[in-house]
Amino acid sequence: MTFDIPAPDERARGEARERLDGLVKPLGALGRLEELAAWLCAAHGTVPPRPLDDVRVVVFAGDHGVSAASPVSAVSPVSAYPREVTAAMVRVFLSGASGVNVLARQVGARVRVLDVAVDGDLTDVPPEVTAHKVRRGSGAIDVADALEPGEAERGFAAGRAVADEEIDGGADLLIPGDMGIGNTTVASALVAACLGLPAEDVVGAGTGVDERGRARKVAVVEAALARAGSRAREPFALLTALGSACAAATAGFLVQAAVRGVPVLLDGVFSGAAALVAREIAPEAARWWLAGHRSTEPSQAFALKALGLEPILDLGLRLGEGSGAVQAVPVLRAARATLAEMGRLADLA
Numbered sequence: 001m002t003f004d005i006p007a008p009d010e011r012a013r014g015e016a017r018e019r020l021d022g023l024v025k026p027l028g029a030l031g032r033l034e035e036l037a038a039w040l041c042a043a044h045g046t047v048p049p050r051p052l053d054d055v056r057v058v059v060f061a062g063d064h065g066v067s068a069a070s071p072v073s074a075v076s077p078v079s080a081y082p083r084e085v086t087a088a089m090v091r092v093f094l095s096g097a098s099g100v101n102v103l104a105r106q107v108g109a110r111v112r113v114l115d116v117a118v119d120g121d122l123t124d125v126p127p128e129v130t131a132h133k134v135r136r137g138s139g140a141i142d143v144a145d146a147l148e149p150g151e152a153e154r155g156f157a158a159g160r161a162v163a164d165e166e167i168d169g170g171a172d173l174l175i176p177g178d179m180g181i182g183n184t185t186v187a188s189a190l191v192a193a194c195l196g197l198p199a200e201d202v203v204g205a206g207t208g209v210d211e212r213g214r215a216r217k218v219a220v221v222e223a224a225l226a227r228a229g230s231r232a233r234e235p236f237a238l239l240t241a242l243g244s245a246c247a248a249a250t251a252g253f254l255v256q257a258a259v260r261g262v263p264v265l266l267d268g269v270f271s272g273a274a275a276l277v278a279r280e281i282a283p284e285a286a287r288w289w290l291a292g293h294r295s296t297e298p299s300q301a302f303a304l305k306a307l308g309l310e311p312i313l314d315l316g317l318r319l320g321e322g323s324g325a326v327q328a329v330p331v332l333r334a335a336r337a338t339l340a341e342m343g344r345l346a347d348l349a
């Protein structure tokens, strides 16, 4: 698979830096905002960059085999919450009452939810929500492949198609969101596999499991890594062995945004893991991504470091859904406004 990914405009980045140095402020006084303003100029190829009016969050919802209750316990062995929450939350996103719905409204961003792999048939939701469904749930990665052959490619293609739909609809900025009980275990496995890290280092508490729960997650990730073996070296084989349809769809979404030259704000642990896999598929795509926020999950920190990304915000969020990235939108808009609206030192009376 090859992708025609545009290069950000380095001439515009240089012109932006020059213009920033000439604004009514001490040199460099706007810190990170200056870097973000120049990044946006390079993305848009203009100084100042265009406004970020149309921001869109796509929540990829799906279940993960690792969250299934065991014969001896009704609760998930790897999450503080039961897997039924995933399907229930799809309805909450549609009602507009989820965390990301509320936070997105604060910044005028839209939220779209897609059932990519919820373990159930959501017959009571609008048909467009299930239009890109790949399968119901996924294999439990410690004992079986997550996906059947060809499903990783289908999920990836679905994510690309969704990015195209949003960009054709006018999106200036895309945010990948995620909803899936158990998905922090899958994200940890992907990050460990991509970066060659031990499970013990990457696994966190997710929705809030205790030390015993975390130990179970570590064991699942270790078993998944052992099962995947050398397949971890090829991204689609990796997604098939220990990823999920949502991870594949999110990776496709990230790559297609880059193909179309549309900036992305990564969110938390799941989009960080998907971004690592997406970079293996299309290395140049990473130039179109920024990290919206720092999650509390260790695997996200490893992923962002490997991607060379410094999160814009650090609010201690661990909700997922795209919620943290949404909070960074006003920062990006502020960075743009400085270039568009501040006066120049040269004009001082």
Ligand SMILES: O=C(O)c1ccc[n+]([C@@H]2O[C@H](COP(=O)([O-])O)[C@@H](O)[C@H]2O)c1
Binding pocket: 078, 079, 080, 081, 178, 179, 180, 181, 182, 183, 184, 185, 205, 206, 207, 208, 209, 267, 268, 269, 270, 295, 296, 297, 317, 318, 319, 320, 321
């Ligand atoms: O992105 C994060 O920082 C994050 C950290 C912990 C949990 N989550 C969300 O919680 C769910 C996964 O948590 P868990 O414990 O079920 O693996 C999933 O729906 C994620 O969106 C998200």
Ligand SMILES: Cc1cc2nc[nH]c2cc1C
Binding pocket: 081, 085, 089, 178, 179, 180, 207, 319, 320, 321
């Ligand atoms: C209620 C709930 C909402 C979520 N949103 C993202 N992950 C979630 C996990 C739970 C449990």
